[in-house]
Amino acid sequence: MPPEPIPQTLETTYREAVREAIRDAMRRDPSVFLMGEDVGRYGGCYAVSKGLIAEFGPERIRDAPLSESGFTGAGIGAAMAGMRPIVELMTVNFSLLALDQILNTAATVRHMSGNQFGAPLVIRMATGAGRQLAAQHSHSLEGWYAHIPGIRVLAPATLEDARGMLWTALQEPDPVLIFENVMLYNMAGQLAAGAGAVDIERAAVRRQGRDLTLITYGGSLWKALDAAQALAADGIEADVIDLRTLRPLDDATIMASVRRTRRAVIVDEGWRSGSISAEIGMRIVEQAFWELDAPVGRVCSAEAPIPYARHLEMAALPQVPAIVRAAKATLGPT
Amino acid sequence: MSTPPIETTILEELGNIAPEADLSSLDRRADLREALDIDSMDFLNLVAALHKRLGIDIPELDYPQMFTLDGALAYLGRRIGRQLEPDPRA
Amino acid sequence: MPSLGADMEAGTLVEWLVKPGDQVHRGDVVAVVETQKGAIEIEIFESGTVEEILVPLDERVPVGTPLARLRLEGEGAEPAPRPPPSSPEATAALGAAPEGGEPKPFLPLARPGPAAPAEAELRPAAERILASPAARRIASERGLDLAALTGSGPGGAVISPDLDRAPAEEPRVAGPRARPGLDLDAMRSAIAGAMARSKREIPHYYLQHTVDMATALDWLAEANAGRTPERRLLAGALFIKAVALAARRFPALNGFFGTKNFEPSRAVHVGVAIAIRGGGLAAPALHDADRLSLGELMDGMRDLVQRTRAGRMRSSEIADATITVSSLGERGVEALYGVIYPPQVAIVGFGKIVQRPWVIDGAVGPRPVVTATLGADHRVSDGHAGALFLAHIDKLLQEPERL
Numbered sequence: 034m035p036p037e038p039i040p041q042t043l044e045t046t047y048r049e050a051v052r053e054a055i056r057d058a059m060r061r062d063p064s065v066f067l068m069g070e071d072v073g074r075y076g077g078c079y080a081v082s083k084g085l086i087a088e089f090g091p092e093r094i095r096d097a098p099l100s101e102s103g104f105t106g107a108g109i110g111a112a113m114a115g116m117r118p119i120v121e122l123m124t125v126n127f128s129l130l131a132l133d134q135i136l137n138t139a140a141t142v143r144h145m146s147g148n149q150f151g152a153p154l155v156i157r158m159a160t161g162a163g164r165q166l167a168a169q170h171s172h173s174l175e176g177w178y179a180h181i182p183g184i185r186v187l188a189p190a191t192l193e194d195a196r197g198m199l200w201t202a203l204q205e206p207d208p209v210l211i212f213e214n215v216m217l218y219n220m221a222g223q224l225a226a227g228a229g230a231v232d233i234e235r236a237a238v239r240r241q242g243r244d245l246t247l248i249t250y251g252g253s254l255w256k257a258l259d260a261a262q263a264l265a266a267d268g269i270e271a272d273v274i275d276l277r278t279l280r281p282l283d284d285a286t287i288m289a290s291v292r293r294t295r296r297a298v299i300v301d302e303g304w305r306s307g308s309i310s311a312e313i314g315m316r317i318v319e320q321a322f323w324e325l326d327a328p329v330g331r332v333c334s335a336e337a338p339i340p341y342a343r344h345l346e347m348a349a350l351p352q353v354p355a356i357v358r359a360a361k362a363t364l365g366p367t
Numbered sequence: 368m369s370t371p372p373i374e375t376t377i378l379e380e381l382g383n384i385a386p387e388a389d390l391s392s393l394d395r396r397a398d399l400r401e402a403l404d405i406d407s408m409d410f411l412n413l414v415a416a417l418h419k420r421l422g423i424d425i426p427e428l429d430y431p432q433m434f435t436l437d438g439a440l441a442y443l444g445r446r447i448g449r450q451l452e453p454d455p456r457a
Numbered sequence: 458m459p460s461l462g463a464d465m466e467a468g469t470l471v472e473w474l475v476k477p478g479d480q481v482h483r484g485d486v487v488a489v490v491e492t493q494k495g496a497i498e499i500e501i502f503e504s505g506t507v508e509e510i511l512v513p514l515d516e517r518v519p520v521g522t523p524l525a526r527l528r529l530e531g532e533g534a535e536p537a538p539r540p541p542p543s544s545p546e547a548t549a550a551l552g553a554a555p556e557g558g559e560p561k562p563f564l565p566l567a568r569p570g571p572a573a574p575a576e577a578e579l580r581p582a583a584e585r586i587l588a589s590p591a592a593r594r595i596a597s598e599r600g601l602d603l604a605a606l607t608g609s610g611p612g613g614a615v616i617s618p619d620l621d622r623a624p625a626e627e628p629r630v631a632g633p634r635a636r637p638g639l640d641l642d643a644m645r646s647a648i649a650g651a652m653a654r655s656k657r658e659i660p661h662y663y664l665q666h667t668v669d670m671a672t673a674l675d676w677l678a679e680a681n682a683g684r685t686p687e688r689r690l691l692a693g694a695l696f697i698k699a700v701a702l703a704a705r706r707f708p709a710l711n712g713f714f715g716t717k718n719f720e721p722s723r724a725v726h727v728g729v730a731i732a733i734r735g736g737g738l739a740a741p742a743l744h745d746a747d748r749l750s751l752g753e754l755m756d757g758m759r760d761l762v763q764r765t766r767a768g769r770m771r772s773s774e775i776a777d778a779t780i781t782v783s784s785l786g787e788r789g790v791e792a793l794y795g796v797i798y799p800p801q802v803a804i805v806g807f808g809k810i811v812q813r814p815w816v817i818d819g820a821v822g823p824r825p826v827v828t829a830t831l832g833a834d835h836r837v838s839d840g841h842a843g844a845l846f847l848a849h850i851d852k853l854l855q856e857p858e859r860l
Contacts, residue, residue, distance in 0.1 A: 295589070324591050324594075326591045327610060327616070328611065408786075414689075
């Protein structure tokens with residue numbers, strides 16, 4: 034009897050890839066546990082942790098009360114005491130209730146203790162708009178967190194990164210925040226059967242082109258790739274950079290591309306003012322000014338609370354036509 | 368055969384290089400470089416022009432044989448003759 | 458009327474090669490001007506259409522006088538800022554175009570750099586050209602004039618690819634034309650003016666260094682053995698390339714001393730001293746000599762020598778040189794001490810290559826050597842830097858294969 038062929042890739046979704054990453058970490062390291070609102074019996078508000086409580090029990094898949102500050106602080110304390118917690122916050126909007134714990138405790142404890150303590154925990158949260166959840170559930174504040182020294186900020190945009198970033202993040206001695214764009218959870222695709230940990234240092238060039246550099250991350254990556262496809266139809270070839278890590282930024286990859294193409298457009302679902310896109314644009318000006326052939330462009334969300342109405346919500350977010358327009362504006366008068 | 372004599376060719380090219388010189392009073396045994404105030408670039412241009420018109424190679428090592436009009440005539444005559452005849456060493 | 462040298466005050470227009478209605482492109486020769494240096498072809502640094510000839514034939518006009526009116530390509534798209542009202546002459550001469558695309562008078566040679574006081578006063582305060590940072594950097598490196606280029610970038614800005622097109626757009630002068638010959642008396646008085654000014658204003662210091670040429674000449678003989686005569690190299694080409702590379706490394710010797718300050722030049726345009734039979738000397742610029750291969754450098758030298766002696770120098774060649782090289786070749790004497798050509802700040806001299814007894818590994822033997830000298834402006838550099846510069850030239854000549 035011929036042996037069963039081993040599948041090279043598996044059909045999966047971003048949600049399942051994150052779940053598989055949690056399951057894998059829990060199996061490999063008994064000090065890892067998941068804690069958050071509705072992560073246990075309900076299976077997570079985005080169903081990421083569905084089924085995990087049956088496999089690992091309520092000790093390791095812990096439902097927390099509706100107190101972000103409380104359970105995030107508990108996670109930080111557990112991390113300082115030797116555990117490797119994964120704290121799930123429902124959305125970045127609610128993470129503001131835990132901001133004091135994240136900024137004043139997790140990000141500073143190593144500094145304040147003279148390197149005696151660290152807080153090696155991972156805090157995962159959903160970010161972004163597009164699901165008609167209105168202004169209090171739809172913002173993209175990862176750029177704020179990228180402002181803070183002492184933490185690392187990740188934004189997985191692909192199945193590989195959704196599957197692979199968590200384990201690497203858990204090996205970090207300091208807090209790591211992982212931002213999962215809500216529009217990606219249902220994204221389906223092929224993932225290598227043996228997919229595992231990935232690096233969290235470098236940005237990735239997801240498409241190569243000579244004419245300009247599109248710089249983006251998270252949910253906007255796919256819009257940037259669609260825009261690059263549309264531009265290619267007009268003979269314009271774009272490099273598309275997936276930042277992957279928002280802090281620390283991989284300046285080398287960004288500058289290498291911009292020095293070659295001499296043009297950059299940053300696509301960021303955050304608001305324009307004081308954003309990660311502003312930071313990237315400034316770094317380009319600092320490090321590659323004399324290589325530029327055009328002003329650095331940006332496509333960001335409208336400077337307004339994200340609307341509930343679908344057509345308004347779509348209009349407020351970076352979309353493919355706006356990216357195409359911004360890209361062409363860097364190329365000349367036509 | 369309507370090929371001009373070698374001397375005519377040399378004098379024409381010298382005239383191109385130093386148009387202000389009076390070639391009729393040129394001392395045939397004088398150093399051309401002194402007599403016509405020709406520098407190394409001029410001389411190289413002369414060699415290049417003769418190479419093109421006469422179709423013969425003039426290696427750098429042979430330049431000194433061409434420093435006078437008589438010397439150049441004799442040298443170029445030998446080179447052309449050698450090219451037309453089979454190489455005796457062959 | 459462009460300034461074709463630090464000492465020029467006026468010029469006579471002796472030939473117009475364009476007429477109203479003609480299309481002109483950057484680099485076209487549009488007129489011939491008789492100066493003390495002889496007849497100079499005037500290149501235009503803008504592209505557009507000739508609207509009106511302002512100076513008739515055989516008229517002598519001061520430097521800065523508009524010669525013709527030009528309508529620029531795509532004019533009206535980007536109104537240029539007006540020069541300050543305090544300098545009405547500048548407004549007249551450079552004619553910043555008002556909105557609506559009024560014809561614009563041009564100064565064919567409005568290049569920065571060498572500045573007689575009269576010319577400096579006529580220059581506008583700051584005419585901002587729309588150009589990308591990359592275009593500005595590359596133009597500066599190559600010594601290109603951004604004002605002369607048509608931009609294809611956002612808002613019509615000059616961007617880096619426009620610079621790559623620039624050299625190709627520059628047309629060659631078509632065939633020799635009948636023109637006034639060199640006036641050696643006028644040239645003599647121009648040399649007198651420039652050299653007197655140099656020795657009056659520039660505190661020269663001189664250094665000398667003897668360079669062993671055995672390696673370089675061996676390499677040259679070997680390289681030339683495989684080349685047809687028109688492709689052979691002269692030792693003079695090695696000298697110019699070595700000086701150009703060294704000048705890039707020692708910016709205090711490469712550039713212009715303007716009315717007040719020294720402005721180093723990123724580009725290296727080597728003025729090649731060319732003797733003119735019957736008495737006379739000119740040192741037109743070999744542009745970007747540091748970037749030319751030896752073969753290209755030979756072609757450039759040959760072209761310069763032939764045109765200079767035929768009285769067909771171009772305006773850009775007269776004003777652009779950033780450092781001068783004077784080489785005596787195979788005849789003459791062992792060393793020459795040059796006089797700096799203002800507003801440059803250095804001149805390098807090479808004597809005749811001679812056989813001399815030389816100590817090699819403790820034994821005396823014959824060796825071809827050349828004496829290299831440096832005359833430099835003590836306001837800008839000191840002997841120490843000059844010494845390192847000459848030593849660097851020596852080092853470069855010991856590795857001719859890398860030149």
